[in-house]
Each structure stands twice: as structure tokens, then as C-alpha cells.
Amino acid sequence: MTLLFRWVKGFPKNDLPKKYSCVYCGTPFDAYPPDDKHDFATRNEKDYEDHIKVDYKCKANDCGKINTIYWGYCHAGAIAIGRFIK
Ligand SMILES: [Zn+2]
Secondary structure, eight states, rough: HHHHHHHHHGGGGOOOOEEOOOTTTTTTEEOSSSSOOOEEEEOOOOOOSSSSEEEEEEOOOOTOEEEEEEOOOSSSHHHHHHHHHO
């Protein structure tokens, strides 16, 4: 159980930055977590009760719109696996 938990915690960090694309124009952007704990990224505010909202401004000159990413913190490794794979 301890090993499983550590693997889950380390897994998303190996996959950073998260690759997203602007929902308005499709321009790709890199999303980095706001801290060490909140390292599960989602666009859905309801995915994680404990999350940090980060706004990313699109880099495209003719767009510049805000894309919001919610960085979730998983308190338990077992829960983290289920939510991450979904
Ligand atoms: Zn854009």
C-alpha cells in the first residue's frame, strides 16, 4: 500500500508540464502545478474538492483569452488512481 501511494504521487510529476490547448483557438500551452501537492490537472472545477484555480492567458496574439485549469490535491493514493485514469 505504501509503495502504491508513492507511485501515484510521483506519477503526475513525471508528466509535467501538462499539455493543454486553448479552448477558443486551439493554441497549445504548458500548464505547471502551483505547488508540490496540487499536481492533478483538470478543467472541471468539481473534480477535486481541494483545488487551486489557475488562469492561463492564451499566448496567441489574436486570442488572449483565459483558460482556467484546476489543480487538485489528492489526499489518498487509492482515490488518486481512480480519478486520474477517468
Ligand atoms: Zn486562444
